[in-house]
Amino acid sequence: MKVILTGTGSPIPDANRAGPSTLVQCAGQNILIDCGRGVAMRLVAAGVPAPFLSAILVTHLHSDHITDLNDLVTTRWILSPEATPTVIYGPLGTKKVVDGMMAMLTPDQKYRHDHHADLRSGPGLQVVVHEVQPGDEFKIGDARVIVGRTDHRPVTPTISFRIEAEGKSVVLAGDTVPCSELDDLCRGADIYVQTVLRPDLVELVKQFVPALASRTNDILDYHSSVEDAAKTAARAGVKTLMLTHYVPAMQPGQEADWLALATPHFTGNIVLGSDLTSAEA
Numbered sequence: 434m435k436v437i438l439t440g441t442g443s444p445i446p447d448a449n450r451a452g453p454s455t456l457v458q459c460a461g462q463n464i465l466i467d468c469g470r471g472v473a474m475r476l477v478a479a480g481v482p483a484p485f486l487s488a489i490l491v492t493h494l495h496s497d498h499i500t501d502l503n504d505l506v507t508t509r510w511i512l513s514p515e516a517t518p519t520v521i522y523g524p525l526g527t528k529k530v531v532d533g534m535m536a537m538l539t540p541d542q543k544y545r546h547d548h549h550a551d552l553r554s555g556p557g558l559q560v561v562v563h564e565v566q567p568g569d570e571f572k573i574g575d576a577r578v579i580v581g582r583t584d585h586r587p588v589t590p591t592i593s594f595r596i597e598a599e600g601k602s603v604v605l606a607g608d609t610v611p612c613s614e615l616d617d618l619c620r621g622a623d624i625y626v627q628t629v630l631r632p633d634l635v636e637l638v639k640q641f642v643p644a645l646a647s648r649t650n651d652i653l654d655y656h657s658s659v660e661d662a663a664k665t666a667a668r669a670g671v672k673t674l675m676l677t678h679y680v681p682a683m684q685p686g687q688e689a690d691w692l693a694l695a696t697p698h699f700t701g702n703i704v705l706g707s708d709l710t711s712a713e714a
């Protein structure tokens with residue numbers, strides 16, 4: 434099982450970090466979790482362009498986690514020789530969002546149909562959406578996926594995924610504060626991927642941009658801090674903690690500072706870094 438951080442950024446655009454996205458490779462499957470800005474490019478860098486994705490799992494419908502869904506869907510269609518619908522699993526509400534996205538893509542479909550006879554004779558741009566809830570389980574090939582509950586309120590519903598294959602397991606938590614349901618889903622996992630925020634650095638942002646202080650303050654209480662993630666990892670007894678979705682963006686040379694916040698709370702392996710950082714189990 435290999436886990437690749439295909440985007441370690443956040444809603445704040447960054448020159449070097451794609452938006453939130455993680456690729457899990459196991460049992461011959463390429464499973465993408467969330468699809469922030471630039472993920473189609475990072476997937477190529479990871480050697481898994483859009484046509485090779487088995488499925489896309491969405492943790493929640495915040496824009497930064499789904500910005501490039503339309504790019505993946507379209508790219509898969511125009512680069513695949515055969516009809517291969519994009520398979521999407523997401524929380525309740527995903528169908529409505531995807532329906533809107535497909536409506537947005539209607540002119541593009543017409544242009545490509547009009548221009549390319551082989552696309553015109555095919556079934557067209559296709560997606561298959563499965564809305565899932567905490568407690569659900571499903572299979573992607575031989576990989577088993579378990580859906581968990583998270584706490585990213587006031588955003589609801591939000592979900593996490595535990596993927597098990599070949600005797601290994603990874604939990605993709607998405608945006609959440611620590612909660613008992615997350616602890617349960619993470620229990621004994623080989624790898625736990627958590628989106629994190631640094632409240633101390635967010636405070637600095639507030640001071641530098643006072644006009645946005647109120648809005649910036651709002652993000653503090655619905656994400657895990659680095660310390661929170663490390664404590665969840667310790668409670669659940671995971672082997673490797675991967676940190677991603679750095680808010681604010683981790684600058685080159687700051688890795689040790691971020692790591693130092695986690696190590697007092699978790700003695701296992703901790704992985705963080707630039708886009709395409711990976712871990713194996």
Ligand SMILES: [Zn+2]
Binds near residue numbers: 493495585588608
């Ligand atoms: Zn979010």
Ligand SMILES: [Zn+2]
Binds near residue numbers: 495
């Ligand atoms: Zn987010």
